[in-house]
Amino acid sequence: MDLNAAQLEAVKTLSGPLLVLAGAGTGKTQVVTHRIAELIRHRTPPGRILAVTFTNKAAKEMQQRAAARLGRRLKEKPEISTFHSLSVRILRRHIRQLGYPTAFTIYDRADQQSVARSVLREIKVADAVIRPADLINQIGRWKTASIRPRQAAAIAETDKEHLAAVAYRRYQNALKAVGAVDFDDLLLCTEELFRRFPKIRRQEAGRFDHLLIDEYQDTNGSQYRIVKALAAGHRNLCVVGDDDQSIYGWRGAEVTHILGFKKDWPDAKIIRLEVNYRSTREIIAWANRLIAFNKLRHVKVLRTTVRGEKPRILQLQDETTEAETVVGEISARIRTKRRRPRDFAILCRTNEQPRAFEMELRRAKIPYVLFGGMSFFDRKEVRDVLAYLKLLANPRDEVSLLRVINTPPRGIGQTTVARLTQFAVAQARPVWDILPGAAKHGGIAPAATDAIKQFQSLIAAYRKRAKSEPLARLVAELIHQIGYRNELARLYPNPNDQESRWASVEELINAVGSYAASAQRPTLLGFLQEATITSRDDDRQRESQLEHNAVALMTLHSAKGLEFPEVYLVGMEEGLLPHKRSIADGSDVDEERRLCYVGVTRAQRRLTLTLALSRRKWGKPRPTQPSRFLYEITGQADNPNYKAAGKPKKSRSRKRIARPPG
């Protein structure tokens, strides 16, 4: 594709701060890859270029595109990664400065949950008062705002906030005690490292001469400060993003970062990309009309030339009819319009919605791939094996220890485990450390004592071997020795279940193998760190399926950055989109509107919005209201932003989408 004037300017502006405000489908990715190529053509050593993307998938894609543009001649590659993998790499070098062991474990959401649960139990807070998931979200918000436990306690107002602050302190201590960091800590620690040790900041920043940040609208506080710290010296910072697509406010992303870029970098050049190469005029018209309802934004109006059919709104009876209708249409269009399954996407607001569509797709025998939801690394059997590996890498990892100490059952029952944790808490030592002397503490049956001894020497033996032996073989042997296959057989009498579970275990062993083959200095911990930060979107199986040919079934959040010829945006109802939690929280309907905007702008040729007049919720069918966005997008609602500017009023009629009588 030839670049237009604006794109060309963005590619050729090689020094100084630059903000590229790129609307949806305006060739943002091309600009970034062309720019990397241009920098290298102007004799920037590739290794001195750092590009940061939002997901690992995006990073991988950009790596491929950059490689394609540059040819394979380069010895060095530009560094293209996410904030999280960048942080892991920095922390591997310096985390000791912050009082952590160099061998740090990364806790994912499930690990966080179990820490949160035990913390809440310790301070005797019932689930009804603070749910573990809510506590984690709250801690996450504090962390991305750089608020430490002590400050959290100081600013807490309600009883609930005070409790959460207490839990936060204990949670953080628990993590630190076992040498674990969570996702937010990765960024927070990096930020802290740069703040407290200017020499380290200079050293890390000095590794690059050019910094590119993609999806800048979704940077949170920590990321924002890391970017500043890395770019302060050379000032060659290019950020690319679209404030209209900022959809991660709930995890600390702030649109103000992109809106206020010029304030941080007064000499910044701003380039707008507004020519859309993706969608038809009709789709863009709807997108423009919808997003104009948001108040706080850089005004952009997407332009495009391709004409197509008008987007449609389908009102269906309930969620089953919705799924039947959508899948029926897809099926018909594959037969009669020579479309392929991969040309379609069904986009949902929540992870629960796809269920009905999955059933229909299966019935219609249309291949599909479900994104989000349960990932490979969420499966019980995978988590079990991973917990063993985590324990080998770091025996103080309490969450993993407690998970595997009696999996498969080896005679260390609940009572014994409870006693062990009591001893450990009483002595303020990790459970692992008190295992050898467990017998002395009394209250533990002789049989259990033996089992503990055996378990302990098993882990110790493999721990030793992990330092020298090939990892994949070691893991396979460990799984064999603990009799995990028999355990699966015991738990899942159905041979199909058994087979598929065992297949995941084997896939995990393969993953260890391919990691060991590709890493420079493979270690168990390295594998685990990588697996944790790439688990969600690095699912090779899904990728290949999609490439192969399947309907994409996913949430709006995971659809960011993707495009499809035909898009079904389903569940256009009040409470779902906008989601009821965002309505209840007050202000954040604008983010829901951006989410809807992201969905609409994924469509290249054909867009269908659907709503169900009744939807089953918690077992019972309940009547629904059409989403306010439907009125806005079709011009049936007043836009207060236009009214202020004296634009003509739109029709106020709501009849076109109103519920039919009866």
Add this chain to the structure above:
DNA sequence: GACTCGAGTCCCGCC
């Protein structure tokens, strides 16, 4: 103390 039973609550999104 173990049990049943009904009421009340619940899962939004993810690197």
Add this chain to the structure above:
DNA sequence: GACTCGAGTC
């Protein structure tokens, strides 16, 4: 519909 929690029962 699935789960938890507390009151009530044995």
